[in-house]
Amino acid sequence: MLRIAVPNKGSLADTAHEMLAEAGYTGRRDPKDLHVIDPVNEVEFFYLRPKDIATYVGSGALDVGITGRDLLFDARMPGAREIEALGFGESTFRFAGTPGRFADLADLDGARVATSYPGLVDGFLDERGIAVDLVPLDGAVESAVRLGVADAVADVVSTGTTLRQAGLEIFGPVLLESEAVLIAGPADAPGSETLLRRLRGVMVARRYVLVDYDLPVALLDDAVRIAGGIESPTISPLRDPEWVAVRVMVSRKEVNRVMDDLYGIGARAILVTAIHNARL
Numbered sequence: 001m002l003r004i005a006v007p008n009k010g011s012l013a014d015t016a017h018e019m020l021a022e023a024g025y026t027g028r029r030d031p032k033d034l035h036v037i038d039p040v041n042e043v044e045f046f047y048l049r050p051k052d053i054a055t056y057v058g059s060g061a062l063d064v065g066i067t068g069r070d071l072l073f074d075a076r077m078p079g080a081r082e083i084e085a086l087g088f089g090e091s092t093f094r095f096a097g098t099p100g101r102f103a104d105l106a107d108l109d110g111a112r113v114a115t116s117y118p119g120l121v122d123g124f125l126d127e128r129g130i131a132v133d134l135v136p137l138d139g140a141v142e143s144a145v146r147l148g149v150a151d152a153v154a155d156v157v158s159t160g161t162t163l164r165q166a167g168l169e170i171f172g173p174v175l176l177e178s179e180a181v182l183i184a185g186p187a188d189a190p191g192s193e194t195l196l197r198r199l200r201g202v203m204v205a206r207r208y209v210l211v212d213y214d215l216p217v218a219l220l221d222d223a224v225r226i227a228g229g230i231e232s233p234t235i236s237p238l239r240d241p242e243w244v245a246v247r248v249m250v251s252r253k254e255v256n257r258v259m260d261d262l263y264g265i266g267a268r269a270i271l272v273t274a275i276h277n278a279r280l
Helices: 013-022 050-058 069-075 118-127 161-165 192-207 217-226 252-265
Strands: 002-007 035-038 043-048 064-068 081-085 091-097 112-115 133-136 152-157 169-178 180-184 208-216 234-237 243-251 268-274
Touching: 002 013, 002 050, 002 192, 013 192, 043 050, 050 064, 050 069, 050 180, 064 069, 069 081, 069 118, 069 169, 069 180, 081 192, 112 118, 118 133, 118 169, 152 161, 161 169, 180 192, 192 208, 208 217, 208 252, 217 243, 217 252, 243 252, 252 268
Parallel strands: 002 043, 002 064, 112 133, 112 152
Antiparallel strands: 035 043, 064 180, 081 180, 091 152, 091 169, 208 243, 208 268, 234 243
């Protein structure tokens, strides 16, 4: 059986569980369950702390897992590798310090840097030849400078509001653009390709919709320029030989603009249908 590590809590957990369910797997029903077998799909799920998943997978104890790219880098497990970005749980890591004290990365040399991701930060700075005194914390990193335990912090940034409220200023380059990823261990395990193919199908279904519409044949080239689809649209004849029915995949984010543009050139009976799963 394929042994899959899944976050048991935290920001990645719910969406990871939803994706696996949409991919056809049967996971836990009770949040207290730490181990579930899905005999139909020949997989075992192990529900673990997100921070530990890269360690279990990288050691070969488990075959694959879902975790954050930040946690994968932080674990620094040579045997663990990213095989697919999953399109949720996005975050950005930046440095921040007292306004005016730090202009660029080199100013951190010899400073105290507080972070919840010491492995990630140490690896980033070590590659650039910058030595700091790391202060590992488990949360509320933005308070470290005000409380005097650090000179700067390295933390997740979305809008930067939390850091500004703590009296800090972002500086230097981005440490990492993170999101949820599927990771694998040192060896390719049987069943991992099926899991990857299914998760890709779920991601396609989440990103795209099907658009159907009727259109005069003479306007077909214009319509294809508006929405060309993944490969090309499906064209079907109608009873009126001067009209055709068109079906095309469209990005969910762009669908309303595409509908407006299609209607503007003469398309009618425009319908949008959700995709529940896909194989491309």
